[in-house]
Amino acid sequence: MGSVSLKIGDGTARFKKATLCSSAVNIVMIFSVITTNLFALYAFTSSPKHTQILHNNKNISIISEQVSIILREINLSQKKLAQMEKELLGYESIDLSRPNIANELKMFLQHHQLPLGKDSRTGITEMVPSVGHLCEKNSDLLSQYMSYKINAPCNDDWSVAQKLIVKGCEPLPRRRCFSKTVSKVGLNPFPNSLWNPFVRFVKVKSKNDFLVDDVLDLGSSNGGVRIGFDIGGGSGTFAARMAERNVTVITSTLNVDAPFSEFIAARGLFPLYLSLDHRFPFYDNVFDLIHASSAIDVVGVGGKIEKLEFLMFDIDRVLRAGGLLWIDNFYCANEEKKQALTRLIEKFGYKKLKWVVGEKVDSSGSGKSEVVLSAVLQKPVRA
């Protein structure tokens, strides 16, 4: 008699609110575990002894019938247990009965009742931990990420975390382990930390490159440019040039192929570790300036323009009226793409302060030239 394989879960992505009183459910769960174990104990201890004594075929068949009834009971209680766990945690879609689900994941997913009951301002009664819905699709990776020793150093698994993020598991669950500390030696104090080996943004190489000072001049009326957001800003050079002009810029980046976040932070700038698929974690109308390059090209070959539209609406949302959207050397693979982007931008009713379509030699060094669009657009005041 081997182990009993148990697999439960209907795969629905429904979020179900736990309505049961958690302590009562805990008691039921404990009872359920005990009965399950008693059944198992009976099944595993009694059957071999009896089979030795009884050789009669009929008696054996009676026993195996009994055993299968017990197994079914175990199966049923396990199912009930998993269902109760699901209801308790409120995550219908994460299959908690899988054998490799990390305990820390279950612990993290638990809801926490507010100690004083319903909060009168927000109306909530419990705290629900935030976890990306696509985490469930990658539950093996997620369990790997959540398997660690509590209060001990985390595994060196940043690549697992980033793999999950790019697969849509964003936000990631929190963990109770210490991330690896890296001693930061030789950090330069501000403003030397900004580091300026490049001429980017302060010297033009083509007519599609605008100078930061020119763009800041365009935004000088109506409050000027004080805070900005650089989408997919790589190593933070744009933010560095802006910092020299007393403008605070947040740079969103992932550590794809290089430790961009560490590098940006070492420059004394703000790295935002976030994929482009994530809604920007800012309130409406907060930025004076948004800088975006080809990084915002989320429409792949045969992709839908709606994908870019969702992103554009989010950009528009966080940009204040009168604020500037700087599209910097956006690569247009073909005429169709350029027109689609142009139509999309025009739909938003931005004022075109600068608009340059030009050709640029392919940066990969193939010698081929590419069509690029650069623009500075001003968000209108909408009623």
Ligand SMILES: *[C@@H]1O[C@H](CO)[C@@H](O)[C@H](O)[C@H]1NC(C)=O
């Ligand atoms: C079968 O089991 C019964 C009791 O359930 C017992 O009386 C009988 O002796 C057993 N038969 C054999 C052949 O062991």
Ligand SMILES: *[C@@H]1O[C@H](CO)[C@@H](O)[C@H](O)[C@H]1NC(C)=O
């Ligand atoms: C438990 O139930 C599942 C699904 O109903 C089934 O596939 C599995 O074979 C059952 N296991 C046992 C030991 O009865």
Ligand SMILES: *[C@@H]1O[C@H](CO)[C@@H](O)[C@H](O)[C@H]1NC(C)=O
């Ligand atoms: C930035 O701010 C400092 C301190 O207020 C000031 O001395 C400096 O001139 C400013 N630089 C620019 C480019 O505005």
